[in-house]
Amino acid sequence: MSNLKKLVIEPLRKTNPVTVLVLGICSCLAVTAQLKPALVMGASVTIVTALSNLIISLLRKGIPSRIRIIVQLVVVATLVIMIDQFLKAFAYEVSKQLSVYVGLIITNCIIMGRLEAFALSHGPGESFLDGLGNGLGYSLILIIVAFFRELFGSGTLLGYQVIPQSFYEAGYMNNGLMILPPMALIVVGIIIWIQRTRNPEMQENNQN
Amino acid sequence: MKKDINSNRYIFLYATILIVIVAVLLAVTALWLQPFQNRNEKNEKRINILTAAGIPDVSTKNAALLFEKHCTSEFMLDENGNPTENDEGLPVFVIDRKTSVIPMQGNGLWGPIWGYLAIASDGKTVVGATFSHKSETPGLGGEITSEKFQGQFARKQIMDNGNLVPIEFDAITGATKTSNGVKEMIDRTLGNYSAYLKKFAARGE
Numbered sequence: 230m231s232n233l234k235k236l237v238i239e240p241l242r243k244t245n246p247v248t249v250l251v252l253g254i255c256s257c258l259a260v261t262a263q264l265k266p267a268l269v270m271g272a273s274v275t276i277v278t279a280l281s282n283l284i285i286s287l288l289r290k291g292i293p294s295r296i297r298i299i300v301q302l303v304v305v306a307t308l309v310i311m312i313d314q315f316l317k318a319f320a321y322e323v324s325k326q327l328s329v330y331v332g333l334i335i336t337n338c339i340i341m342g343r344l345e346a347f348a349l350s351h352g353p354g355e356s357f358l359d360g361l362g363n364g365l366g367y368s369l370i371l372i373i374v375a376f377f378r379e380l381f382g383s384g385t386l387l388g389y390q391v392i393p394q395s396f397y398e399a400g401y402m403n404n405g406l407m408i409l410p411p412m413a414l415i416v417v418g419i420i421i422w423i424q425r426t427r428n429p430e431m432q433e434n435n436q437n
Numbered sequence: 438m439k440k441d442i443n444s445n446r447y448i449f450l451y452a453t454i455l456i457v458i459v460a461v462l463l464a465v466t467a468l469w470l471q472p473f474q475n476r477n478e479k480n481e482k483r484i485n486i487l488t489a490a491g492i493p494d495v496s497t498k499n500a501a502l503l504f505e506k507h508c509t510s511e512f513m514l515d516e517n518g519n520p521t522e523n524d525e526g527l528p529v530f531v532i533d534r535k536t537s538v539i540p541m542q543g544n545g546l547w548g549p550i551w552g553y554l555a556i557a558s559d560g561k562t563v564v565g566a567t568f569s570h571k572s573e574t575p576g577l578g579g580e581i582t583s584e585k586f587q588g589q590f591a592r593k594q595i596m597d598n599g600n601l602v603p604i605e606f607d608a609i610t611g612a613t614k615t616s617n618g619v620k621e622m623i624d625r626t627l628g629n630y631s632a633y634l635k636k637f638a639a640r641g642e
Binding site for chain 2: 260266292293294296307314318327329378
């Protein structure tokens with residue numbers, strides 16, 4: 230039981246797909262200017278990683294190894310298109326905000342990475358949990374980055390004004406750089422720095 | 438008989454079956470969700486038109502009802518700015534018998550942008566504007582849909598002594614291409630509608 234729990238918990242920390250495996254950085258830059266798209270993006274990616282892991286794991290004994298990447302792509306693309314269609318039908322506002330990035334989930338390396346590294350060699354239950362864990366790990370970083378970018382870049386959270394008007398009157402200004410993509414990289418860098426400082430065993434040995 | 442999962446025969450068969458299943462699945466989903474998506478798009482258009490014309494509190498729920506109530510007529514214009522029976526031409530939506538709402542289309546940084554501009558019955562004062570986009574960056578070009586950006590268009594003058602003047606507004610920092618796209622879109626659309634707008638101005642003076 231603790232083993233299964235580990236599959237979900239570990240990617241949130243020591244095997245985090247963004248800060249440790251450094252996958253999925255592209256969308257991390259793109260959707261984190263505000264918190265709301267980051268939340269929806271995180272949820273969508275989690276659903277896609279979990280379900281595609283599950284499906285590929287169920288199919289794993291029948292997939293010819295020579296076309297396995299194509300099969301994986303077809304499965305992921307199908308799931309992503311379906312999610313895109315569902316969002317357009319039932320969450321139109323959000324789908325407008327995420328615009329192209331939903332389609333770009335297909336290219337998110339975390340999904341293919343987990344399919345290759347895990348789902349092809351593990352059972353459906355474990356694979357589902359692994360996908361869930363990695364999706365959540367990705368979402369966690371997305372949410373942290375989006376929190377700081379929206380707070381300091383626009384002074385809002387989820388669209389609501391958080392920094393009081395009196396601050397602005399006293400000379401406080403929103404940091405325009407926070408809204409620009411480079412700041413996402415810097416925030417991710419800071420998260421990696423903090424994480425490695427707190428877990429010395431994660432630091433590589435550079436003794437030569 | 439044990440099947441060889443790496444034989445060419447098996448690979449072709451596997452790929453074919455997989456593709457057929459996926460194609461059927463996607464086709465069914467698309468057909469099933471089509472009516473919902475169309476309704477959303479239609480509602481969206483109505484919300485944008487009403488909001489541009491300054492009707493408060495339009496939401497997805499009451500959009501159809503309010504549109505029915507406020508949109509007194511919609512027609513096409515010929516090239517001389519007169520209403521025409523033809524299906525082709527420049528569309529105009531009249532809200533509450535006085536505000537003319539005209540649709541605009543243009544290009545942002547990544548893809549198309551569009552919007553609606555509401556003009557008062559004097560033919561020269563902007564009542565309001567709404568903008569939408571297909572794929573502008575959230576937080577940058579995507580901000581053209583924010584109330585802050587759209588709100589600044591109210592009460593702007595588009596005519597001076599019976600001539601169109603280029604629109605001026607505060608661009609979005611970090612989204613120069615999108616902002617330029619908005620400006621180009623408004624100026625070009627107003628140019629197309631100038632005959633229609635000048636009629637109002639002439640009537641008022």
